[in-house]
Amino acid sequence: MGVLRNGLNWYAKISRCGAKPIPPYEHVVQIGDPILRRVCEPVPQNEIKNEKTIKIINKLHYVVDKYNSLGMSAPQIGINSRIFVMKYTAKQVACVPPEIIRQRDIKIVPFTVFINPTLKVVDYKKVIYPEACESVKSFVADVARYNEVEIKGYNAEGEAVSERFKGWSARIAQHEMDHLDGKLYTDIMDRKSLSCSCWEEVNLSRGKINIPFTPE
Numbered sequence: 001m002g003v004l005r006n007g008l009n010w011y012a013k014i015s016r017c018g019a020k021p022i023p024p025y026e027h028v029v030q031i032g033d034p035i036l037r038r039v040c041e042p043v044p045q046n047e048i049k050n051e052k053t054i055k056i057i058n059k060l061h062y063v064v065d066k067y068n069s070l071g072m073s074a075p076q077i078g079i080n081s082r083i084f085v086m087k088y089t090a091k092q093v094a095c096v097p098p099e100i101i102r103q104r105d106i107k108i109v110p111f112t113v114f115i116n117p118t119l120k121v122v123d124y125k126k127v128i129y130p131e132a133c134e135s136v137k138s139f140v141a142d143v144a145r146y147n148e149v150e151i152k153g154y155n156a157e158g159e160a161v162s163e164r165f166k167g168w169s170a171r172i173a174q175h176e177m178d179h180l181d182g183k184l185y186t187d188i189m190d191r192k193s194l195s196c197s198c199w200e201e202v203n204l205s206r207g208k209i210n211i212p213f214t215p216e
Helices: 001-013 052-065 088-093 098-102 169-178 197-205
Strands: 070-072 083-087 108-131 139-153 160-166
Touching: 001 139, 052 070, 052 083, 052 108, 070 169, 083 088, 108 160, 108 169, 139 169
Parallel strands: none
Antiparallel strands: 070 083, 083 108, 108 139, 139 160
16 A cells, blocks of 8 residues: 555656646657557658648657667657657767677668658578667667668658668667567567666665656
8 A cells, every 4th residue: 555655646746747748748758658559550641741740750850869869769759650760970879889880780870760661671680789778768688680671661751762771770770660560679688688777886876876767
């Protein structure tokens, strides 16, 4: 009963913080939110360039930059639409050790929008590397992904596009495609490899550590 009572008090505090936000959010939803488990609906062809879709894309752009992330899907900001964005900037690549860049085949990816994307596997070889997600905050696990894929869909201008991604960019694309199908990397991870990404800090701080769900 104590847990339930404390839970109710916590929810009461949240409810007093103001009006409930309306999607598309400026934050990333977390595992447990039902939106992450829904298969997203395609964007109707005649709505690809309308104001609603443009708003979603602009918010995805804002959030992926805010979190310094490599990709972001519509359900992660509360929208049940088949849209995702991805990027890997030169500044982000520069923060990665050269040996990791070579090993994981990391390359710069310009900001890219996919609406109603489909995925085709080009290279069925699977590679295993640690993977994280802004919707599974502060955890990481080993995940096997195909080495090369092709993504087809529409860009923000409503033009048909087709891109091939290899190495780490292929991993990003597959990760975001999974989101559109209601899947998380935790569904396909090596379960024994799951770890808290800040476990050392927890020990060093004697457990007195706060994990922010939005960037400082």
